[in-house]
Amino acid sequence: MKKLFFGTLFLALVFVLPAPTMARVSVDVGISLPPIVFPGPPNLVVIPETNVYAVPDVDADIFFYSGWWWRPWEGQWYRSRKYDSGWGHYRGRPSFYRSVPSGWRNDYRENRWRGREWNQQRVPHDQVQKNWRTWEKNKHWKKQNNWGVRDSRNDRKRSQQQQQQGNHGKGRK
Numbered sequence: 001m002k003k004l005f006f007g008t009l010f011l012a013l014v015f016v017l018p019a020p021t022m023a024r025v026s027v028d029v030g031i032s033l034p035p036i037v038f039p040g041p042p043n044l045v046v047i048p049e050t051n052v053y054a055v056p057d058v059d060a061d062i063f064f065y066s067g068w069w070w071r072p073w074e075g076q077w078y079r080s081r082k083y084d085s086g087w088g089h090y091r092g093r094p095s096f097y098r099s100v101p102s103g104w105r106n107d108y109r110e111n112r113w114r115g116r117e118w119n120q121q122r123v124p125h126d127q128v129q130k131n132w133r134t135w136e137k138n139k140h141w142k143k144q145n146n147w148g149v150r151d152s153r154n155d156r157k158r159s160q161q162q163q164q165q166g167n168h169g170k171g172r173k
Contacts, residue, residue, distance in 0.1 A: 041125035048113045048147035050099045051136045065096045117150040
């Protein structure tokens, strides 16, 4: 009987005592990218001939595409729903990045796009967040003066057409 009593007591102690004395192991795999400090939500520019938005006024490449913020760092890609936190690793390279020329930032600084004048339109963060889906669906930027890039051939044609329309209206009373 003593053996049964001590055996039961021993088993009870094994189940009760280890719970609070067990070491807790916690593995937190957080991705800590170097922070980029923004004084406020960033303005963006749409990269011509794409639906990719870029933050031009920081040294790091930060893009907005299809509802996600994207950022390359040390050969890897990261994405987040917020521009300033919550970055998660993304395997591979995002598909949109193939359409982003490596020299886009130089073109931005020089107000040129592939040798043509580029009048970039700064778009506030909240407008991009709110409208990107509709703008993409309706081809908003393509319709808006070709992303702000002047096409000398089309500009000449438009100018000639406007002159001809103006000449047709003259001489009438």
